[in-house]
Amino acid sequence: MTAQEPTSSTTTSDQRVIKKYPNRRLYDTATSTYITLSEVKQLVMERENIVVKDAKTGDDLTRSIFLQIILEEEAGGAPMFTEAMLANIIRFYGHTMQGHMGSFIEKNVQMFTDFQAKMAEQGGVDAWAKMMQMPNPLMPAAYAEQMQKMQEQLQKQTEQMMGMFGIKR
Structure with a gap:
């Protein structure tokens, strides 16, 4: 991994590409800097259209990063979801109504x-x-x-x- 990354994105130009490296670091190709998960959250809050890609494989990791942000927010003191609600959501996995x-x-x-x-x-x-x-x-x-x-x-x-x-x- 080099200190400088190319800023060209592999998706449409209206998406801000964040690359995730095996060492868990996130690299913002728009600013050519490493960013934290809280900075990704801030981009989402600012309604930036972002996509997170695995730097090695190119796989789309956006959902897993968003879920990680939600998990950290839920663990941070003022949860949005009750245990009952989460249990009900889990019950829908594998159900015909999923x-x-x-x-x-x-x-x-x-x-x-x-x-x-x-x-x-x-x-x-x-x-x-x-x-x-x-x-x-x-x-x-x-x-x-x-x-x-x-x-x-x-x-x-x-x-x-x-x-x-x-x-x-």
Whole structure:
């Protein structure tokens, strides 16, 4: 391994290529520097379109690096996922509904992200945090209505998924 790496990427020009070496070091081809996992996380937070490639084989390691970031965040003190939720996700592996569960979670997270972006657009960056601190009777009607619609949509999707298993409420 040399100190300087070529900056040419092996994928499309809109992707930022990070190479992972056998010694676990990550090399950012856009800046020609080694970076840490927390710096990869920061790139993701900044919505950079990144791909992590094995420096030797060229295999795509992006998912495993993202999972490693999630694992570190979960172990860091304020977990997002409960043990029950993680156990339920594990139970879907190997199940006929495995493929549907991934798209179900992805759609719902995207819906939540879109809602959060809309709120930020309407009321600034802290709108979401401020709204969550407000008691329900004081919540602005527009936000309450949007939250109600979001809850109804999530409930409908959950009931549809449960129906596929033959589970009725």
